Amino acid sequence: MDIDKKEFDDDFYEFRAKIKELERRLASVITQGFDDCDTINGRFKLLDSFEGLLNRPIIQDELEKKHIVLLDNYKQDLKLVQSIFLEGKLLVDNADFEKSPIYVNMPPVSGALAWCQGLKERMKEPLDKLANLGQTIVEREEFKDVNKLYSSISKAIAEYENLKIMNWQKEVKETSTEKLEQPLLNKDENGLLKVNFDPALVRLLREVRYFKLLNLEVPESAT
DSSP states (O other), X not given: OOTTOOHHHHHHHHHHHHHHHHHXXXXXXXXXXXXHOOSHHHXXXXXXXXXXXXXXXHHHHHHHTTHHHHHHHHHHHHHHHHHHHHHHHHHHHTTOTTTOSSOTTSOHHHHHHHHHHHHHHHHHHHXXXXXXXXXXXHTSHHHHHHXXXXXXXXXXXXXXXXXXXXXXXXXXXXHHHHHTTSXXXXXXXXXXXXXXXXXXXXXXXXXHHXXXXXXXXXXXXXX
């Protein structure tokens, strides 16, 4: 406890020197791993693995040099999502079931909406992670550019979703009014009784089921 003794200062200096050396090595490992990853999701998973250490000054300085790479990766991924959306939208609208991005077990409308939700989630997660990297990356012009591109694509997808829902609401009114007035039993060409359950009603019931699973608002007439 003698304040005139200088041994602690020497020991503390040696301790800090070793910690800085460890930080430099760790920064080298992270940046090497960063360069080896070829997708933006892979790079974010790498950063998540070292959560809690990334705010140390030496590591932070090294990673700030990689911010521009992350932003460029994200911009390219946004352009890919935009291309997937535009191509997929045409296939969905033309009812090209062989190439359509809709899951085969889903009806057309809720399937299209589920596909759109998947695209939005793919865009949103990386943007949130980029914003959490700190104020330095948010203030970059490149970040503002990708944010504008994100907003533009999100708006286009939202408009397409609303159009799909509006068209389906019109179809629901026609289906529920016309088809539900038909008799439940009918005679076939052989004079035998058959259940007269229209395929449009089956489709309507499936749509409602998936709408609820996706937490989407179901039109009152369909409910």
